[in-house]
Every structure is written in structure tokens, then in C-alpha cells.
Amino acid sequence: MISKQQHELSGALSTDCMALLEPLLSIRYYADGELIFARGEYKAGLCIVLEGSVKVGNYGKDGRYFLSKVLKPYESFGEFTIFSKLPRTHTAEAYGESKVGYIGPSKLKKAIIKQPEIALQLLQSLSTRLHMSLEVMDDIKRLPVIVRIAKVLFELNREAGGLESHSLSQEEIASQLGVSRMVVSSSLKELSELGLIEKGYRAIRIPDTHRLLSWIKERQQIKDLL
């Protein structure tokens, strides 16, 4: 079970909010890799991951893929197709088998007017995500890749609820940060030599979360939040 604080930090919707929205959702199941929405599409609707994961990112004209985020249950996407009249910014694909809830614009707006608590929850989710996005933007401007990689690993660990070992390839880390696999490889080597992480095949283990955090904090260029 996910704690309340974790909801707030990830932008996921609270169980209270889900209780209000769940009856209104159309449910659909997706197979691994199946396309949910593509960048540029105009069909409006809020999507909420209910089971499994959804990979959100973009393929460039040259085929290069950059991952934006892997959404877990109760995380939503596509708000701007409803509240602004903007097309999808990202391609969303099922990441493993997954169950996704969908609600259209008019239905959602009506629900908000009727139950403004829903709006407060969505406002929380959106403002948290904007917050995170702005922080990452600052990191990109200020921090060297190795520190940003360390932060990604730390975040991964926090979101997973403090698990020690994580299954992900260096390629995935690279596509998330928008850097080459090679620089990820050499950064991980360095972090591993510092004893901050342990590398494996498609795996990273973080033996001591606190030590990793303090290493990151020493390299932080601006005042820490939280």
C-alpha cells in the first residue's frame, strides 16, 4: 500500500479521489507495448492508470526515444486535453499488461462542478507534477549527468518504497535523462566505485539510501527543498 505522503510526492491521485472518480471511468485493458495515445492526437480525455504501468515518452523523427515517466497505479495523464484544448504531448504505451481508466471532458467537468473536491485533488496532482518538472529543469541546467543519474536512482528507490534492488537497464536510464548510454555506463561505474550503488545485469542495488542522499546533497547547486 502506498502512503499518503507518497501520493503527494508522485502526483498520484489519492484513494479518496479515486473513490469519487472510479464509478465514472470507462475501463480498458492493454497488452504490453500497446499504444494508448500518440503524440499529436486531439481526442480529449483523462486517463488514470489502474493496474500495471504506462510508459510515457516520445519518439523523434530519427527514431530516438526519450522516456518522460513510467506511470504507476493512480497516476493520471492527459489533463491538458480537457482543461486546455491541447493535443497529447506524449505517446503513452502500456508497459506490461495494464488496466487504464478513461473519462471524457464533459463528464469530468460535470463531476467537478458537482463535487469540487475532485478539482482540489486534480489541482494537487497537477501542481505537484509542475513542481517536479521545474525542479528537474533546474537540475538539467546546473548538475552534471552523474549527479542527475544518482538522483534518478534515489527517486526510483523512494517511489518503490525503499526496495534495495531495482530492475532497469542502463538504456532506460539514458532515455529518461536524454543522454547517451555510454555516459550512463561510465557514471554508474564511478558511483559503484564510490560504493554508492552496486551494478548488476539489468539491475541496480542501493546498499545505503542515506549515504546516497548525502552524496547528492553535497553536490546540490541550489537550496534543498523538503
Next chain:
Amino acid sequence: MISKQQHELSGALSTDCMALLEPLLSIRYYADGELIFARGEYKAGLCIVLEGSVKVGNYGKDGRYFLSKVLKPYESFGEFTIFSKLPRTHTAEAYGESKVGYIGPSKLKKAIIKQPEIALQLLQSLSTRLHMSLEVMDDIKRLPVIVRIAKVLFELNREAGGLESHSLSQEEIASQLGVSRMVVSSSLKELSELGLIEKGYRAIRIPDTHRLLSWIKERQQIKDLL
């Protein structure tokens, strides 16, 4: 006067929304450069620029400043201090003399419950800004600095309602993109040699908006939106 579409594209609040909120705002005037909020502060409250401009950005521990955005009238900031319980991500300072409206958490939440239209407007603003932020993030990953500079200039032009000439220093462009002043200088030289812009002292002129846009579009790495 700003058109409705421009509101939607910038994340500014609509005049309808302002009509609802204005009676609830505490007004305060700031002198040029005066601090409004600093990064890390916890005092919650939504701020709305009413007159003048507000510069939002961050100073690093080494003193380096990166500009996030210059907010114009009817643009808001600080949502996450209310809807999430997060501290200020950015330092906000008056940019020229300015008038700022302020509304505290409980007052705003009550207003939303009473008039859910306010929530819809805030949701629009937040989702638009998240949308923009994600697009910029993708640009950082994919585009060379010169193209990103061209996009910033194009955006500036669009937001100013198609004015030809703009007063800003190369240093300001650099701090917005998080790059060095020198690379801005050489990029502007290149753009100027291509006839896409004209340089001046603290000034950029865009002789032909459409030509600049098509130059940018040719270099776009992912599918265009809008």
C-alpha cells in the same frame, strides 16, 4: 488587450476568472527588484501578477542565476504551496514596479468549493504550464542551443503580440536557457547572418516571423503540435 487564445497559450488566467478572484485578493505593490518570495519559503498563497512583471528564477549557491519565466499580468504562481504542501521552488522578484494580488489557502479553497469555475480555470492554467514545461524538456534533450534560442525568440514575439523589436540582453537569454552568454552571442550571430533576426544593443528584431518559424520547424526533431 490580450486575446483569449493567448491566455490559453501562456497559462494566464482569463478575464472571467479574474473577475471572480479579484475581490478576494490582497493587493501589494513592489518596487523594481524587490523580493516577493524566496525559494524554500513555506508561506502558502497564490500570487497573481496584476500590473508590471515578476521575474521567477533561482540563484545557485555559487551565485549563478537561472531565469524560469517573466510573468506578465494575469499570470499566477505559487499554486503548489496551496494544493500540495510544497515550499516555493523559485525566487520571485518584481521586474520593474509591479502590483501583485495574493490569496491564502483557505480563502482560495473555499472560493473553489463555492465556485468550481475557478477550479476549471486554475486547472487550465496549470495543465497548460505543465504542457509547456514538458515540451521544453523535450527540446532540451533533442535540440541544439541555436534552435532553442530561436524558439525562445519566437515565443517572445508571440507573447508580445507580434511586436517586431524586443528589449532584452543576451545575458537574459542565456539565463533563461541555462547556457553561457558566449554561446548565445555566437548563435545570435549565426541567426543574424541567416537573416532571421537583427541584433542591436539589448535588442532583437524579428523582421519576418513566418520565416523564423519555418526555419525552426525544419529543425524540429519531433512531430509538431498546434
Next chain:
DNA sequence: GTATAAATGTAAACATATTTACATTTATAC
């Protein structure tokens, strides 16, 4: 077990942007 695919390690050549340093231009205050 063996073959194959996927992931990782590594290094040289290259590209891009930063840093440092100083010259030049332009505006502004007196």
C-alpha cells in the same frame, strides 16, 4: 549445453558548450 539476443564495458575521434580572458561597442550619468 549451445546458439542467439540483450545488455554492458570501453576507448578513440568528434562535437558542443564552458571557462577564462580581454577587446570593443554602446548607453548613461555627470
Next chain:
DNA sequence: GTATAAATGTAAATATGTTTACATTTATAC
């Protein structure tokens, strides 16, 4: 007008990350 400050131009040295290319390791399917 002159002095000063602010902004811009430029270039060499350096740093950081990418690209290309291939070797090696590890998992998985047969």
C-alpha cells in the same frame, strides 16, 4: 563631451558528452 558602466564580440584552452565501433558479459530460448 567625458568618464564610467553595461553589454557585446571573440578566441584559445578546457570540459563534458556524443558517436562510432567493437569486445565482453549475461540471460534466454531451443
